[in-house]
Amino acid sequence: MRLAAVPSSIPAGEVRPPSKDETRRNCGGETMGTTWRVDLHSSRMESVGEVRHTVAEVLERLVGQMSHYRPDSDLGRFNRARGAQWVNLPVEMFHVLDTALSVALETEGAFDPTLGHLVNSWGFGPNGPTGTPPDAQAVLDGLFRRGWSRLLLDPARGRAWQPGGVSVDFSSIAKGFAVDQVARVLDDFGIANFLVEIGGELRSRGVKSGGHPWWVAIEQPPDCEGFPEVVVALCGQAVATSGDYRRYFMHDGVRYSHTIDPRTGKPVRGDLASVTVIHDQCILADAYSTALLVLGEAAGHLFAEKRQLPALFIARDGNGFRHSCTRAFQDMLD
Numbered sequence: 570m571r572l573a574a575v576p577s578s579i580p581a582g583e584v585r586p587p588s589k590d591e592t593r594r595n596c597g598g599e600t601m602g603t604t605w606r607v608d609l610h611s612s613r614m615e616s617v618g619e620v621r622h623t624v625a626e627v628l629e630r631l632v633g634q635m636s637h638y639r640p641d642s643d644l645g646r647f648n649r650a651r652g653a654q655w656v657n658l659p660v661e662m663f664h665v666l667d668t669a670l671s672v673a674l675e676t677e678g679a680f681d682p683t684l685g686h687l688v689n690s691w692g693f694g695p696n697g698p699t700g701t702p703p704d705a706q707a708v709l710d711g712l713f714r715r716g717w718s719r720l721l722l723d724p725a726r727g728r729a730w731q732p733g734g735v736s737v738d739f740s741s742i743a744k745g746f747a748v749d750q751v752a753r754v755l756d757d758f759g760i761a762n763f764l765v766e767i768g769g770e771l772r773s774r775g776v777k778s779g780g781h782p783w784w785v786a787i788e789q790p791p792d793c794e795g796f797p798e799v800v801v802a803l804c805g806q807a808v809a810t811s812g813d814y815r816r817y818f819m820h821d822g823v824r825y826s827h828t829i830d831p832r833t834g835k836p837v838r839g840d841l842a843s844v845t846v847i848h849d850q851c852i853l854a855d856a857y858s859t860a861l862l863v864l865g866e867a868a869g870h871l872f873a874e875k876r877q878l879p880a881l882f883i884a885r886d887g888n889g890f891r892h893s894c895t896r897a898f899q900d901m902l903d
């Protein structure tokens with residue numbers, strides 16, 4: 570079975586379908602430990618080469634700023650700053666931190682960009698996999714060292730306050746931001762019809778030839794056979810999915826996934842296997858999908874309904890799965 574989700578309205582001026590001389594082309598590469606891909610309609614073969622080059626440059630710049638894995642990144646510099654001090658940040662990183670702190674505030678800390686030490690202790694950070702849960706002391710230590718509310722921003726001077734020892738991790742938001750930045754590059758090239766994807770997070774503009782929407786299949790947990798495939802007509806919007814199957818380890822029959830509940834310092838428990846969010850901005854689709862996975866089914870639904878967010882929840886149910894969605898998502902299915 571297949572369910573199709575279509576936006577109830579398309580922003581005015583959004584769509585200029587590809588003309589006959591515009592051919593569908595694509596380019597891609599590797600970034601952020603995953604892959605990127607752009608599908609676009611263009612009349613000029615050369616423009617794809619230029620697009621590939623510019624996108625690769627932009628992504629390299631973002632990785633140089635925000636990679637948790639590169640000690641020489643601006644993020645590495647922020648995390649290593651000795652003692653309490655202001656740290657100057659590049660404009661894009663400042664924006665990502667600002668957005669991450671807003672989502673942390675909005676979700677009462679369920680989304681927390683300062684879990685770097687905990688993420689590492691659980692084997693999902695730059696120190697590499699451990700395969701076993703950390704001891705209680707390491708969890709306590711990570712809980713003590715997190716603290717999004719202790720970071721401060723100084724927009725006038727483009728700097729952030731490092732209270733000392735806080736480890737920022739942008740893995741739950743940087744891909745979404747990068748998708749938005751790539752979409753901006755394509756806008757600047759004057760490309761009216763495209764689909765951008767980085768590691769499963771997507772954003773589109775316009776339509777494909779013949780006026781057909783960019784249909785994208787929503788990522789589902791593996792072993793979901795027999796479960797309805799959900800496809801979305803992305804029209805100027807972004808979609809992001811967070812799942813407990815993306816990175817995890819099994820220990821004594823328990824699944825430990827890379828999404829950490831900041832209240833316990835441990836991987837989230839509960840039935841949710843994945844959450845997908847649709848939003849105009851991929852940075853927010855990415856942050857919210859992580860946040861809803863932490864909040865869990867009941868609180869996640871409440872949060873998303875209150876903000877009229879289209880969101881799809883897939884939960885484990887015995888040996889199978891069940892799904893539920895918000896009213897805004899249901900409206901797209903009807």
Ligand code: AMP
Nearest residue numbers: 679680681688740741811827828829859
């Ligand atoms: P995503 O796949 O976008 O849901 O991001 C998951 C990644 O975000 C994990 O690998 C961690 O690096 C980081 N992370 C884990 N828990 C949280 C959380 N509660 N809030 C923000 N980021 C988190």
Ligand code: MG
Nearest residue numbers: 741855856859
């Ligand atoms: Mg995310």
